[in-house]
Amino acid sequence: MSEQNTRDLKFRHELYPGSAALLALSEDITASVLNHEQATGRRQRHRRKDDLNSFRNAVAVIVANLAYSFVFPGSGSGALILPLGHPRSTASLTQPGFGKALKSTIDALEAIGILHLTMPDDAFHAATVAPSEVFRREVFSRGVGHSDDFLRRQVLDPICMTRRDAWKRRHPCIIPVSDDAARYREEVRRLNAWLADADLSYVGADEVDTGDRLMRRHFSLPSHVKDIRLAYGGRFFGGFWQPMRKQLRRHIRIDGEEIAELDYGQILPRLAYGLVGTMPPRGDLYGFGSSLAGNHYRPAVKKALNAMLFSSRPMRAWPLEIADGLPHGVTVGKFRAALIDRHPALAPLLECGVGYDLMFQESEVIGGVLRCCMDQGITALPIHDAVLCATSSVSAVQTIMLEQSRLVSGHSIPVGVEVLEEEEECSPLPVFVPAMTPSTTTIHLP
Template sequence: MPPDTGQLAVLTGNALKGHSRYDNPALGKTLRTLLNRLEEIGVLAWTMSITRGEASSIAPSATFTERVQAAGISLEDIGRLPGEEVILLSRKFELRGNVEDGKREAVEYTDTPATMAMREVMRDLNTFLAGADITFVDDGGDPVDTHQRTLRRHFTLRRDDAGERFDRCGRLFGGFWQYLKRDRRGGIRINGEKVAVLDYASMFPRLAYASVGAVPPEGDLYAIPGLEEYRRGVKLAVNCLLFDDHTNRKSWPADLTLASGTAEGAALPEGWTVARTRRAVLDRHPALAPCFGTGLGYSLMHTESMILVEVLNRLKAQGIVALGLHDGLLVPHAKAEAARTAMEEVGRKVTSMSLPVTVATLG
């Protein structure tokens, strides 16, 4: 959806023109020429950036907006051209030695039978979703574009990876439902029906247990003595330890040190240092000691994505529309049990252990 400003960022530099699988060949001179002409005939206003590396912006003119409204054009009439890349590989930028700035660069890769097979699976899923009856009940909030359904798998390279590989991450992104706040997802309707949300319970630590061939204890794996009221903070801390590729972390990220004092604030209470929290987690989960500080999280995320993609494919084969949520999905309420069965069966197939699934109805 366009931002509140009504302006859309657009890249017009020559260096961006069709040099990789991720780029639109129209970028560069072709796009600049088109924008110039559209501005001349009063379709849009084009604000060119004078700062290197900063995007320009465009906005529809009042006259063009009136013509669109008069013609009854809606979001349903606007779509994406088929053929865009849906298997993405990227690497984090590295600055000042081992310090990363969080930005990523797209990595051009050579296709293999494996990447071509993954692309075919994703395009089949996207075709199925494109034809599905998915709507949203207006709740008075920001507009929701229910036609934003193109899913893409995002794979990651660590900074020390020398070659191309597709066994890190692989999560699905791009569906409008993924960007909706949790309290708004109840407005989604599939085939006119309210949706149920299904989640794998404590999935990341369970996948970590599976990776070392150990059986997790009963109950909520994020329930740590002394931190019972800080489940979300524990979850973030465990994920942090699983993604670290070293064991010398001295402090937590900012979102774990905000002294909000409640689970809702996603923070750990004062005094819970990295060392103290690590000890508490390992007291409850000693089998996970080999999993911390090795960067295992990227591989666990890949396992998670493999499970989700297979579940979505199974449900598609049954004619069930499912919207993926990384470690869970949304389905019509009447199909919740069929979805739970698929999730449990695929989870056991991939990990050789039981992955419990929770079900709740939204809306």
């Protein structure tokens, strides 16, 4: 971590030199490494043709990542997380040059002054690499500094699955071959092809890589589930717009237009009501209990309700982030009682881990929205339970979102609209609350 409390950046295997200048720099560095090995005797035998091609690929991807880390730093520290044989990483093992030979490649790049390697203190953390000042100067002297300098190849599986261990660390899971897996992969590939051709731009003063559009669907296997299925989690991750703060998103343009953000209101509890085949009550679903009333406590109440939906066992105490936001004395037991009093129909779903099922339904709703938007020629950018679209498409996208939520949950979930204008203040539009009809969808509880 840097002194500015910034975070290390994730190494991106899809990055590759996309311009003649950056590709030439990669080739020059490759030649320097080969000459260094020969001059110092670090390597006794020449690489075979396939090994040499893998080595060139690894150097090109590493060079692209190092350059990207300071051309488009975002909130990053400039250091890149690069697992070197780390047990929780599988992405590196599938890419040419990123297997057992990666450590020697990194050592060689450090030896010729291209990067700095920092090894972890224990087996539970990954190594990091950071560009050297010599490398930085070389990149800028060659005119590299634009989105077009980087190519983004879809080399990783469009879908992935992880499971948390007892220490809350994520471990990758092998996805079984299935018709669902093939369908989800094809849907993500279609979305990525659509976004690659979309007219997206950024008119703000910040350095933003509008070419960063690759999406990936992340599934989460709950710790209490033994059968590996693509039926938990499933949110869409990726794209330059997702990590941006809202005040910066207002500078995004789709087809040259200002944009709006459309998001589902209180989607997880509403999907929970769909799961039990009951209509949700009117009003704020996160508003209940006299001691919990008011907007001041609403964020913590939302987190507490979601925690009870995601927990697979009876909760004994609140996590610190929830406890700090609730009034003093509101224990898990008292909150549970207030929750059941407000939402008696949801009592069977509490503390049985159903939240992962609900998140999957949420991802299916957004997936349906994206498919319909593509079919109608509308560019929509997903942000978990929301989408961004051009202001001229708001009405059409809102209609699509209402219909897709009805198909999944049995009732239309309210959709809020906020136009992200260039003025200092954003202009919210009223939340559209549709007339609700009883659910006819039958979904088996876990």
